[in-house]
Amino acid sequence: MAHQWQGVIEEYREWLPVDEHTPVITLGEGGTPLVHSAWLSGLVSGDVWLKVEGDNPTGSFKDRGMTLAISAAAGEGAKAVVCASTGNTSASMTAYAARAGLTPIVLVPHGRIAAGKMAQTVMHGAQVIQVRGGFDECLQISRELAEQYPVELVNSVNPMRLQGQKTAAFEIIDALGRAPDVHVLPVGNAGNISAYWIGFKQYEKGGLAERTPQMWGFQAAGAAPLVLGKPIADPETIASAIRIGNPASWLLAETARDDSGGRIAAVSDEQILAAQRELSSREGVFVEPASATGVAGLLAAVESGDVEPGLTITVTVTGHGLKDIDTALSGIDSIVDSVIDVDVREAAAIAGLA
Numbered sequence: 213m214a215h216q217w218q219g220v221i222e223e224y225r226e227w228l229p230v231d232e233h234t235p236v237i238t239l240g241e242g243g244t245p246l247v248h249s250a251w252l253s254g255l256v257s258g259d260v261w262l263k264v265e266g267d268n269p270t271g272s273f274k275d276r277g278m279t280l281a282i283s284a285a286a287g288e289g290a291k292a293v294v295c296a297s298t299g300n301t302s303a304s305m306t307a308y309a310a311r312a313g314l315t316p317i318v319l320v321p322h323g324r325i326a327a328g329k330m331a332q333t334v335m336h337g338a339q340v341i342q343v344r345g346g347f348d349e350c351l352q353i354s355r356e357l358a359e360q361y362p363v364e365l366v367n368s369v370n371p372m373r374l375q376g377q378k379t380a381a382f383e384i385i386d387a388l389g390r391a392p393d394v395h396v397l398p399v400g401n402a403g404n405i406s407a408y409w410i411g412f413k414q415y416e417k418g419g420l421a422e423r424t425p426q427m428w429g430f431q432a433a434g435a436a437p438l439v440l441g442k443p444i445a446d447p448e449t450i451a452s453a454i455r456i457g458n459p460a461s462w463l464l465a466e467t468a469r470d471d472s473g474g475r476i477a478a479v480s481d482e483q484i485l486a487a488q489r490e491l492s493s494r495e496g497v498f499v500e501p502a503s504a505t506g507v508a509g510l511l512a513a514v515e516s517g518d519v520e521p522g523l524t525i526t527v528t529v530t531g532h533g534l535k536d537i538d539t540a541l542s543g544i545d546s547i548v549d550s551v552i553d554v555d556v557r558e559a560a561a562i563a564g565l566a
């Protein structure tokens with residue numbers, strides 16, 4: 213084999229807080245495609261690229277941070293790791309913990325995890341604890357467990373997570389040969405927007421880019437504490453991965469927004485689901501609802517005349533559509549359009565070929 217992508221630790225080692233003693237726990241994460249969108253480029257009269265993070269090993273960008281967090285935990289001799297999750301963090305943590313031989317403990321909101329994510333978590337061998345509460349309460353318990361018991365917390369409050377996740381910004385600049393003018397992404401617990409900002413700034417400081425992009429973050433309207441400027445007790449949105457009322461990286465996200473001259477705004481669940489469908493049917497990119505939030509936000513910005521022409525815009529679509537097929541299919545009346553006998557002419561007639 214001429215070359216195989218080595219995962220983000222080996223590919224970006226000099227930019228990361230690792231040394232030669234750090235065990236590298238990897239599934240080959242990162243190196244995800246930057247896919248040009250003719251549809252969105254036309255709408256903004258510029259160039260729009262999708263950073264397709266559903267192509268990571270467990271189907272979301274969480275793997276970039278988890279390879280760092282689990283490698284560091286293993287290097288420090290941890291025996292167990294814990295996280296609160298709306299589903300993707302647990303899917304990722306348990307996969308990497310399995311490789312490292314660490315015991316994974318997962319706290320999730322009771323009954324509110326998409327089936328695909330729960331299947332991943334269970335298959336990787338986690339002890340799953342369902343909490344009668346939301347993500348924010350799960351994170352509170354996880355923090356207390358890590359303070360009081362011999363278990364390492366790997367939510368994005370663990371600085372290793374953001375260090376790993378910043379590599380997506382490096383990849384975007386490496387692929388484009390420049391920084392984008394605007395980078396767009398969904399915001400939930402706000403770790404990822406903070407991580408991208410770290411990455412974009414480091415490449416600029418290191419002379420690998422001449423500028424940093426404006427950071428445009430989008431939250432779901434029912435879970436938009438950063439837009440409202442205060443925590444929300446009962447966040448509600450169909451986009452479960454960003455159903456978070458009190459983001460852990462609140463201040464870092466505000467810094468990313470303000471220092472970059474960007475914005476954090478809200479979009480409705482209807483806008484999110486519409487963007488999800490358009491991405492699937494126009495671009496062949498099937499993402500979970502939360503992952504379409506950035507595209508929904510960009511579409512709203514175009515509509516309100518907030519996007520000047522000629523820009524290069526990158527949009528992170530954060531996780532794979534197969535993780536939450538119930539939500540995807542719930543918007544469709546009938547899965548099987550037509551049932552016929554074994555008859556080619558009938559098939560042709562229904563398909564509009566004859």
Ligand SMILES: *Cc1c(COP(=O)(O)O)cnc(C)c1O
Pocket residue numbers: 272273274300301368398399400401402403404405453454500502503530531532
């Ligand atoms: C975690 C996650 C988000 C939100 O990222 P934050 O860092 O919490 O802001 C968005 N989409 C998907 C698919 C996720 O898994």
